[in-house]
Amino acid sequence: MTDSHPIPTEITLHRERRVLTLHFDDGAVFELPCEYLRVYSPSAEVQGHHGEGAVLQVGKEAVNITDIQQIGQYAVKIFFDDKHRSGLFTWRYLYDLGVNQEAHWADYLARLKQAGHSHRDLK
Numbered sequence: 334m335t336d337s338h339p340i341p342t343e344i345t346l347h348r349e350r351r352v353l354t355l356h357f358d359d360g361a362v363f364e365l366p367c368e369y370l371r372v373y374s375p376s377a378e379v380q381g382h383h384g385e386g387a388v389l390q391v392g393k394e395a396v397n398i399t400d401i402q403q404i405g406q407y408a409v410k411i412f413f414d415d416k417h418r419s420g421l422f423t424w425r426y427l428y429d430l431g432v433n434q435e436a437h438w439a440d441y442l443a444r445l446k447q448a449g450h451s452h453r454d455l456k
Contacts, residue, residue, distance in 0.1 A: 338425045344401065344409070351397050353411075355427055363431030371396045371413050372441055373430055376420025389444055394453050 343356040351367040372379070372390040381387040393415070400412040408421040430437065445452055 339428050340406075340424045341427065346398055346401060348397060351395075353398065353401075355431060357424075357428060357431075361428070361431060363427075363434065365427075365430055365434065367397050367413070368393050368395075369430070369434065369438060369441075370398070370411060370422070371415070371417060373437060374411075374417060374420045375422060375426055376417070378417070378419055380420075389448055389450075391445065391448075391450050 339357040339359040339361060341355050342358050343354075345354045346352075347354065353365045353367065353370060355363045355365065357363075371393045374380070374390075379388055379390060396417075397414045398411055399414050402410045402412075404410055404421055408423040409427075410418065410421055412418045442452055
């Protein structure tokens with residue numbers, strides 16, 4: 334573990350299950366669905382510019398990852414099959430997505446419902 338935050342020791346994509354498994358050096362292991370990563374992409378396209386104008390991602394239930402590229406020693410760039418490929422997933426951000434997955438997902442589902450959309454579970 335580094336002084337500032339845990340870093341991944343292993344990243345495995347399970348394409349058939351549409352899940353990214355991350356093992357961190359503090360022992361934490363997270364299974365993050367591709368859909369979850371897509372709707373919480375750190376890109377300005379999803380999060381908005383300068384904290385304003387976040388765009389609710391709809392219809393991403395079947396999205397998958399086509400490629401993952403490491404960026405330096407601090408992040409990965411994830412390429413999705415819906416052509417989304419902007420935003421860098423830092424180790425810190427991925428760890429937060431793992432630790433807070435339940436709360437983030439519940440928030441996403443609530444925002445979908447509030448906007449008049451339903452989530453279609455394709456599993």
